Amino acid sequence: MASEKAVYPIHVSPKIVKQGFGYKLCGFLIALEAWRRGLTVKLEDASFKRYSISDNNTEVRFIRSRSSLTKNKAIVITKNKQLTREYLQAAGVPTPAGKLFESCNLKDIEKFASEIGFPVVLKPLDGSLGNGVVTDISGSESLAEAFDYVHNKLGFKKLVLEKQVWGDDFRAFVIAGRVASVVKRVPANVVGDGKSTISELIDQKNAERKLNPFLSTGLIKKDEEVNRYVEKNGFTMSSVILQGEKLRLRGKANASAGADVIDVTDSIPEFAKDAAVRAVSCIPDLAYCGVDVMYDEATNSCHIIELNAQSQIGVNIYPSEGEGKDLARAIVDTCFPNSPYIKNKFDSKLVFDTSSLSKAFMSHSVEKIVLRKPSLANLKKIKRSYCVFSTSDVLLKKKISVLLKDHNVDGFISKKDNDFQLMVSGDVKEVESFFGKFFDSLSEVNLMFTKRWVGLVKSGFFINLS
Template identity: 30%
Template sequence: MTSQFPNTLTPKMVEGIKGFNLCTFLIGLEGWRRGLTLKYYSDINQYSDIHTQGKKLMGRNYSLQSKDKIHYFNQSRGDMVSNEAVRIAQSKQKTKDYLEKGNVNILPSKEFDKTHSDVDIIKLAREIGYPVIIKPTYGSLSKGVMLNLKNDSELTDALKYVRGQLGYSNVILERYFEGADIRVYVVNNVAVAALRREPPKVTGDGESSIEKLINEKNESRKDNPYLAARPIKIDKELKDVLRKNNYKLSSILENGKTIMVKNKSTLTQGVDLYDITDTVPEHVKQLAIDTLNALPNIIHGSIDMLFDGEEAVVLEVNASANISMHMFPTEGQPRSIASFLMDFYFPETKGKSSNHTNMYFDFVDIVNTLKQNYTNYVEVKSLPQPPLYAKKYIVTGEVQNVGYRNWIRRQATKRELHGYTKNLKNGNVVVVVASHEKEKVDKFKRVCKKGSKKSKVSDVKSSDWTKEIKMGFEIKDNITKKKKEVDKKYINELLTELKETQTKLENAKKMQEELRMERDSYKDKLSSIRNSTSWRVTEPVRVIGGLLKGKTKVKN
């Protein structure tokens, strides 16, 4: 059962936002709702030396500013986290070295590079004893992390996959510890959130195949912005897990029987997330705090651990962790890491976001604007002063296909109102407007009643509006899913045609250039011949020849 959507967000607000962009939107939204100035950058390093990951990942670099200060962010990491700490956290081996010095409870392990053979790794595994873990020295999102390898054969297969197929030549071998996979997020020496991550599982109903149960579970996760992007993948690993337990995709699970369909709780493999913030023991929270303190200047971040109910061991530290998983767990209370971060970076704004919990901005449009390279940053327009008043007006009469909505948008924009207008299937038009000035909102009913020149308004009914309001004013269209697919296909066909035309033009230009060069070459040759000694010497002969030809022509 997926947890309820946080009351500060709605599905429309996060529509189309995925991965780390969801983290940056959540933090930006929280700060913006508190009245801070929010900017998203194409190249943030023109303004800050904050370490960035990836090249021009639009939407992941941003700043928040009050009257007195400005802070820069990359993904979920702010500039109060040192660049040195980021580089250390990116290397599991360097992290381990610091944690050992800080007496943090970790597992015995050793790093191997490309000069070491798989045989060297297997030899050490025998020495420290199975089961073991193999993982890339440099990696993220648990990619290539292979857990609970019980013998030489399983370790050999894992090495072929990690070092061969995935291409991670530098790996770490670690003693396996049996325990729950948990993540704790710490901000300024406080463990503010904790999750337990479990490999994906399905529960039988006595009728459905395992494949159908997987598909149904993936479908149920689509309402969760974080989990929707991480479905259970039917791949080789899943089939191997089923085969080891004498199941197939076509097998029917008995009613109430639950089985795991993956070996590990990787973030890309349909993981289930359970909030345990209120139940995780204090000594585990303290271990997370001590872990960050063992690293230089990392004031906030996540700590991955294994916990067997009594003892916990640290696996790794993430300076740029994905925080949206805490906001959208499979079960349990959503935890707004964004709120804790804003409380830390801008403590004077604490509690102010509650004035605008139904306001949001078009993040997808901002990202698309940055991708066009027209500007290096986009500043989100500031919020109106609280409190916000909003009304919905239903307009009846001859109000469709007469320019009514365009007219309404101009009137709303002129009055600095936020909201939208939309045609309804019954021929009416809906208008939603919001402002901190109640009088403006109320008076807009008269504007709706007046209408555009060609429209004929017969009635306007009003009601309070308490749902989400996007910054600015827009015209919404009733576009069905089928029409979207048709439009997408049409656009793709146009793009293909455009690409083919561009190719033809480029080929034509290339041919034109080749002909121009050939022409210039002949001109140069002709000029060279005319300036040559032989050309000048033979000139009288050519003149006489020309005259003779002329006489011949006259005779004829």
């Protein structure tokens, strides 16, 4: 559960994936799903940008969410917006008319704009995250301004001009020939409560977004564009807007720029989903993909705007409203159909420790790390015990280390003030044996209490007695 407006898959709740917030989220989620299934996960960096997953027969390499099942040809096509358009048009998939300009001659661009008719959109050939995209260009003067901004100020050398199409902005995720998730992206906005200033409403919304594993990196910045929208509506940042009044703060609906994300998988029309599926299927060797769809409810029409072979799956898993869909599980299912998710062997409270991974990579002592596999025991036979005790025995670390050689358990022992905290997790017999032998080995002990551990468990055993 996320909030009253959003529901996330419980096994990847914000608390469980706290170590993966931000830009490492896509890779972290896929690696976590694979690791929990007992697949071999090999990391090449601490940010989960490059890693591989393998079973006994197959190895699949990843760059964030994109797997090696997607071949180079598909990557080249989807990175090139004009080439993508040509494939879509050849397959009869609805997409806006447009043209590539490699020489970036403004007069040529203006001529084509007059041919297809204003309004138009100007964007880089291979941009991402909405960077450099200028929409709703209504005439030659505004086109010249957009050209100066994208080409001269941002430095993009190859530009695409296309016909502006209207509607709401959606991101569909297509995998295994079906749409697994669709979210609607609504430009950054605040809703008045009748007492808070616009500036305070932005702060409040950002505080909520910081709790969301994906949206935490897409806060609403009080920049020039936001100030312009506020002023355009006759307000200042110090204005108080009426309760329930919605104030738009940006033009584009990018989650990275503060947009709301609403799950609409079950409500968007089937023909729009079908267009997304056909768009992905017409690109050779494209295993799965995020598809940007512009859908206009008034005209009941849609256009495919862009394909994203390296999609941010967090936008579909952690919406700000609606039920998130577990795309990490869908990706692992597709890459490893012979290693399915098995419920009674899936431990949603077991995670790997990213801090120790980061330290190892930062030390430059390793180039790759293979994650220690979790024990895939029947969950009904797992025991997790936590206790607090005191002792004057000075050989705790040595005694724990000896026991760990013979017991396959996870957990930790740490010291707080004059007391020790011990948590052990694993097969019932292993945990009971560990506890029994440990306390029998102590010269004297005062056991204050023992209880069942209900929190997360990091794979491995961590000793902190300093």
